[in-house]
Structure formats: structure tokens, C-alpha cells
Amino acid sequence: MQxxxxxxxxxxxxSACTPRxxxxxxxxxxxxxxxVKIEHEVRVKVEKDLENLFDEEDSIF
Structure with a gap:
């Protein structure tokens, strides 16, 4: 018994310490x-349009 x-x-x-x-x-x-993807596409398109506008119109700035 001992x-x-x-x-x-x-x-x-x-047995009391087993994880459940x-x-x-x-x-x-x-x-x-x-x-995220949609916003990225919109931002890229706007940036390209702005670059084209700045290239065409030098007198803007």
C-alpha cells in the first residue's frame, strides 16, 4: 500500500494539469x-492624372 x-x-x-x-x-x-486594393488603385490613377496635368501645364505653379 505504501x-x-x-x-x-x-x-x-x-491528470489535473492536462491542458484543455x-x-x-x-x-x-x-x-x-x-x-485597401480599391483605394490603392484610385490613388494611383489620381496621382498619374496629376502628374500628366503638371507636365502639360507648367504655369500652374
């Missing part, structure tokens, strides 16, 4: 925002 008791105590302590991992489904749907 040899079994420490083994049982160690087993109980180790849960996988849960989110309540809200996942959304992906793609506005």
Missing part, C-alpha cells in the same frame, strides 16, 4: 475587407 499511494497521488496531480483545448464556431460570420 508503494502504490505515491504513484496514485502523482497520477492525480498530473476547445474549438468554437464564431457567432458572427467572418468578413474580409478588400477596400
Amino acid at each position: 508503494k502504490i499511494l505515491p504513484g496514485v497521488v502523482i497520477l492525480l496531480l498530473l 483545448v476547445e474549438v468554437a464556431v464564431p457567432d458572427k460570420p467572418i468578413t474580409i475587407n478588400l477596400n
Whole structure:
């Protein structure tokens, strides 16, 4: 009995320390925002138009 008791105590302590991992489904749907690419394209187009305008009209500045 004296040899079994420490083994049982160690087993109980180790089983109490096992990590628990849960996988849960989110309540809200996942959304992906793609506005970054659209804003980038608009900005590039505006910058190109401004460069063309400055090249054509030297008297602006």
C-alpha cells in the first residue's frame, strides 16, 4: 500500500494539469475587407492624372 499511494497521488496531480483545448464556431460570420486594393488603385490613377496635368501645364505653379 505504501508503494502504490505515491504513484496514485502523482497520477492525480498530473491528470489535473492536462491542458484543455476547445474549438468554437464564431457567432458572427467572418468578413474580409478588400477596400485597401480599391483605394490603392484610385490613388494611383489620381496621382498619374496629376502628374500628366503638371507636365502639360507648367504655369500652374
